[in-house]
Amino acid sequence: MRVTIDARPAVDREKTGVGYYAWHLIRRLPEVAPETTYVAWYVHVRTAVRRWRHFDRLGLPNLRERGIVYPSRLLERTARYGVPRVEWFGRFDVLFGTNFVPPPTRAPRVVVTVHDLAFRRYPETAPQAVAWWRDALERTVRRAKRVIVPSAATRDDLLELYEVEPERVAVIPLAVDLEVFRPPTPERVAAARERFGIDGPYLLAVGRTARKNLPRLLRAFASIPEDLRPKLVVAGAPPWSPGGGDPTLEALEALPRAVREDVAFVGYVTDQQKVALLGGALALVYPSLSEGFGFPALEAMACGTPVVTSGVSSLPEVVGPAGVLVDPLDPDSIAEGILRVIGDEPLRARLRQAGIARAAEFDWRETARATARVLHAAAEA
DSSP states (O other), X not given: OEEEEEOGGGGOSXXXXXXXXXXXXXXXXXXXXXXXXXXXXXXXXXXXXXXXXXXXXXXXXXXXXXXXXXXXXXXXXXXXXXXXXXXXXXXXXXXXXXXXXXXXXXXXXXXEEOOOOHHHHSGGGOTTOOHHHHHHHHHHHHHOSEEEESSHXXXXXXXXXXXXXXXXXXXXXOXXXXXXXXXXXXXXXXXXXXXXXXXXXXXXXXXXXXGGXXXXXXXXHHTSXXXXXOXXXXXSOOOOOTTOOOHHHHHHHTSOHHHHTTEEEEEOOOHHHHHHHHHHOSEEEEXXXXXXXXXXXXXXXXXXXXXXXXXXXXXXXXXXXXXXXXXXXXXXXXXXXXXXXXXXXXXXXXXXXXXXXXXXXXXXHHHHHHHHHHHHHHHHO
């Protein structure tokens, strides 16, 4: 069997959660299913200048790499018209779309991963979900042989919002790379503090898109008494919006000056920097409005960092008993969760140990094995 994988998210220089998902599956699928040939398909204008390779170095005999000389920004425009089709560049039995809408194709056997339905639940937080993309996703879900979702919460959303038979939907939890995400050494934490200018105890927030709910987090943070309030470090690239505005910065400007001085935006961080920041934080505060899975919560637990997160969507599935759950729509509830953690060292110690144990239950090889079974089922359908 030959499977072509949409590897575009995996070759992004600044990967998001979807990019890491695609990267880990491209790395693990050939190992767990050696009888199958996998082709990592992506477009990249730089392949016109020199041989540009991303996956050959993995040294997997049943993994091929196919970089198409085609600008990615141009593909964003032409995909809505159904060109260029993946099958023009090589044969395959199954096309695996790793990021909602696969590249253009008329192939009869398609498997697609729908990571979340936040753009339906909270459309105001997803300006990138334009009309043609939403229509394309609906068509994809309707015709795909199988649809993969990362949590039971996302499965429930999918079955409610789209016409899809339950037997075509597979729940496959994601995982965490425990070789990367683990408690860092004090030296690494100290280096991160120096690099980002962080002094004293701090909380960490990850992600700046509207769905991450930072304006409410900032209001909750401002309500913490000054003598108890640590600093708040916010990691993540500035969000894109049609008008160029950033509600988080607007919410920050509305706060008293003393509170603003306790908030630091450090921009996009690498995995290694994220691990060091997590290791030094009192807690990860992640009151997201909706998550299909919630990578940051799992990564924090793997690093031994206490987690304060939302008690909605998939997040209770991910953290289990190893986190403090809050109402993301209520700043008072968020503040209460923060105060519980920062004021109780025995609780933080328990959450550290419980989080490490919980994170160990999520393994990329198991995710890959379950995905390989779905791909084979689609080929036989």
